[in-house]
Amino acid sequence: MTTITVYDAMAQALAEEMRRDARVLMFGEGVATKRAELLAEFGSTRVRNTPLAEGIIAGTAVGAAATGLRPVIDLLFAPFLCYAMDELVNSAGKLRYLSGGQFEFPLVAIAMTGAGWAVGSQHNHNVEAWFAHAPGLKVVMPSNAADFKGLLKSAVRDDNPVLFFVDIGLLYQPGEVPDGETLVPLGQAAIARPGQDVTLVSYAKTVPVCLQAADALAAEGIAAEVIDLRTIKPLDEAMVLASARRTGRVVVVHEASRTCGVGAEVAALVAEHAFDSLKAPVRRVTGPDAPPPASYPLEQAFVPGVDAIAEAVRALVRKLH
Amino acid sequence: MNPVSPAAAARAAASATTPSAVIPRLDQPEALLEAMLLIRAYELRLSARSAQGGTPSTCTAVGQEAAAVGVVSVLTADDLILTNHRSAGHLLARGADPGRMMAEVLGRRDGYCKGKSGSLHISVRELGVVLTSTIVGGELSLATGVALSQTMLGRPGIVACFFGDGAAGEGIFHESLNLAAVWKLPILYVCENNEWQAFVHRRETMVGERIAARAAPYGIASATVDGNDVDAVRTAARAAIDSIRDSGEPFLLELLTYRLRGHFEPDDQAYVNAAELAAWQARDPIERLKARLLAGGGFTTGDLNGIDARVNARIDAAMAFAEASPWPDTSDLLTDIYA
Numbered sequence: 116m117t118t119i120t121v122y123d124a125m126a127q128a129l130a131e132e133m134r135r136d137a138r139v140l141m142f143g144e145g146v147a148t149k150r151a152e153l154l155a156e157f158g159s160t161r162v163r164n165t166p167l168a169e170g171i172i173a174g175t176a177v178g179a180a181a182t183g184l185r186p187v188i189d190l191l192f193a194p195f196l197c198y199a200m201d202e203l204v205n206s207a208g209k210l211r212y213l214s215g216g217q218f219e220f221p222l223v224a225i226a227m228t229g230a231g232w233a234v235g236s237q238h239n240h241n242v243e244a245w246f247a248h249a250p251g252l253k254v255v256m257p258s259n260a261a262d263f264k265g266l267l268k269s270a271v272r273d274d275n276p277v278l279f280f281v282d283i284g285l286l287y288q289p290g291e292v293p294d295g296e297t298l299v300p301l302g303q304a305a306i307a308r309p310g311q312d313v314t315l316v317s318y319a320k321t322v323p324v325c326l327q328a329a330d331a332l333a334a335e336g337i338a339a340e341v342i343d344l345r346t347i348k349p350l351d352e353a354m355v356l357a358s359a360r361r362t363g364r365v366v367v368v369h370e371a372s373r374t375c376g377v378g379a380e381v382a383a384l385v386a387e388h389a390f391d392s393l394k395a396p397v398r399r400v401t402g403p404d405a406p407p408p409a410s411y412p413l414e415q416a417f418v419p420g421v422d423a424i425a426e427a428v429r430a431l432v433r434k435l436h
Numbered sequence: 437m438n439p440v441s442p443a444a445a446a447r448a449a450a451s452a453t454t455p456s457a458v459i460p461r462l463d464q465p466e467a468l469l470e471a472m473l474l475i476r477a478y479e480l481r482l483s484a485r486s487a488q489g490g491t492p493s494t495c496t497a498v499g500q501e502a503a504a505v506g507v508v509s510v511l512t513a514d515d516l517i518l519t520n521h522r523s524a525g526h527l528l529a530r531g532a533d534p535g536r537m538m539a540e541v542l543g544r545r546d547g548y549c550k551g552k553s554g555s556l557h558i559s560v561r562e563l564g565v566v567l568t569s570t571i572v573g574g575e576l577s578l579a580t581g582v583a584l585s586q587t588m589l590g591r592p593g594i595v596a597c598f599f600g601d602g603a604a605g606e607g608i609f610h611e612s613l614n615l616a617a618v619w620k621l622p623i624l625y626v627c628e629n630n631e632w633q634a635f636v637h638r639r640e641t642m643v644g645e646r647i648a649a650r651a652a653p654y655g656i657a658s659a660t661v662d663g664n665d666v667d668a669v670r671t672a673a674r675a676a677i678d679s680i681r682d683s684g685e686p687f688l689l690e691l692l693t694y695r696l697r698g699h700f701e702p703d704d705q706a707y708v709n710a711a712e713l714a715a716w717q718a719r720d721p722i723e724r725l726k727a728r729l730l731a732g733g734g735f736t737t738g739d740l741n742g743i744d745a746r747v748n749a750r751i752d753a754a755m756a757f758a759e760a761s762p763w764p765d766t767s768d769l770l771t772d773i774y775a
């Protein structure tokens with residue numbers, strides 16, 4: 116194990132995959148400037164700066180992916196995905212299906228999001244649910260350095276378009292990363308902390324918040340299990356349901372706004388398939404239906420905190436008695 | 437731009453987009469006329485059927501046959517094509533089987549896309565017709581990536597990207613041209629300026645007459661040519677491709693033509709100026725080629741009638757094939773979503 120930041124874990128993943136497969140290339144606004152180590156090792160054909168034009172960055176990746184390359188694009192901040200939405204949703208997500216399976220789209224689109232840099236909602240907007248709702252795409256949103264590395268490597272190797280969301284607040288967080296080849300399969304959640312009284316389902320930056328809440332609850336005699344989804348699509352339904360059946364209580368926690376968010380999907384999944392095991396209604400602790408603000412205290416207030424999560428759990432546990 | 441590495445090129449060749457099916461040679465006048473007649477007959481047969489109801493509608497390329505055949509006939513087997521909703525001309529000129537195309541339009545299992553596309557996004561990878569998109573401008577967004585693969589993987593072909601005058605109003609048109617110029621991508625941008633953008637005349641949406649004028653600001657060479665004259669289109673397209681091969685840079689070729697039928701069948705064209713339509717009907721690309729062949733090409737009326745009869749027999753057989761093709765199994769609803 117070596118302790119490195121999320122940023123460095125991603126850099127390692129990119130370098131290793133580009134070394135392994137000459138078809139992998141990376142481009143975006145400032146990619147060649149900011150990833151100088153990749154440029155030095157792989158050259159300007161495979162590591163490129165682009166014009167400021169997210170539509171054509173994404174479209175170029177889609178066209179290249181269908182015809183033999185394996186592009187990774189950096190679209191900077193998640194709100195900019197709006198400019199690339201057509202290419203990702205209508206082309207990458209649909210042209211395999213509409214062509215009767217004639218094409219594959221092995222590409223990764225990276226975008227940053229989340230509270231932490233006080234940049235406001237045109238740079239911070241957790242839109243992962245939009246892409247989970249679109250057919251043909253995969254969506255990944257890791258919570259720690261090891262998963263960032265292992266999931267990014269798997270995303271590059273996947274033959275489908277993958278949206279890879281980077282929670283800004285985690286970017287310089289250190290974490291232990293296994294030495295040598297490390298791959299985390301897409302579609303597999305992880306039990307970040309086992310427990311039998313309640314299940315906290317989360318992903319990205321709110322996973323560590325859930326772990327803190329679990330610590331606080333443990334002191335009160337409540338054993339919370341924390342599930343880190345890691346991949347939002349395909350969702351690891353089996354792990355969520357198994358845990359829900361074990362604990363009988365589920366709280367879904369995410370920073371993205373509530374309405375039609377990932378939490379709604381998880382709640383519906385549990386209601387449909389594990390209703391008989393539930394001892395209390397499924398609860399959601401999420402960001403509000405508001406644009407994320409810049410001001411530090413407002414930005415922090417947007418994100419589910421330890422207290423709100425612990426309080427939601429206490430309410431569920433009280434319901435039993 | 438150099439290939440990535442010989443090993444990568446070899447690996448990529450395995451999954452390559454190198455056309456593998458038979459691509460017809462269209463270099464003799466008779467073959468050119470036959471290809472144009474095939475497109476016309478295909479479109480009219482499907483239009484007649486959809487007018488009766490029960491058959492999905494199409495966007496026809498009637499009136500634009502010389503544009504499609506002219507450009508496609510000078511491409512090589514290595515070249516790739518991207519097209520859009522008005523694609524039948526490009527596909528048939530490239531050698532697509534009208535039976536499988538009609539089966540696709542009818543939503544049948546033997547369609548090129550197993551019936552999942554319908555008429556609007558037919559790709560035929562084995563012919564090098566890739567990533568057909570019916571999002572106006574979609575083909576422009578994808579062509580740069582296809583051309584990037586060609587150069588990085590050391591493949592010889594260029595990329596011909598067909599789009600309409602309406603698509604040139606999308607922002608992605610400008611993004612595509614700029615990136616192709618900056619990265620020196622081998623793209624032949626082919627704008628079929630047919631005066632119509634669905635139900636809006638081009639005059640209402642652009643200042644100036646020529647889409648080709650938009651190439652120069654990006655440092656891209658361009659030409660505008662009579663798109664209803666198949667020989668003129670061939671000459672211009674050949675010169676454009678030579679320019680791409682010599683310079684390694686893209687080229688924008690604008691073909692002046694006209695959508696003789698409506699946007700999407702059935703369409704009574706009540707909104708079309710009758711004098712304008714009549715003027716363009718008088719410049720019908722098929723009639724012009726026929727007249728030329730009769731005047732000095734050594735063809736008789738009997739020869740031309742013979743070609744017509746051949747084409748009609750092919751379309752009869754194609755329609756019969758499509759009608760006999762089974763519907764997809766409903767289990768196909770959930771196939772081809774992920775690789």
Ligand SMILES: Cc1ncc(C[n+]2csc(CCOP(=O)(O)OP(=O)(O)O)c2C)c(N)n1
Nearest residue numbers: 522570571572600601602603630632633634
């Ligand atoms: C993004 C988008 N906007 C609108 C449409 C609806 N539409 C389909 S074809 C068309 C007209 C396109 O005009 P042009 O690019 O000139 O091509 P033409 O149909 O004349 O061949 C329109 C508006 C669409 N398919 N995609």
Ligand SMILES: [Mg+2]
Nearest residue numbers: 600601632633
């Ligand atoms: Mg038009």
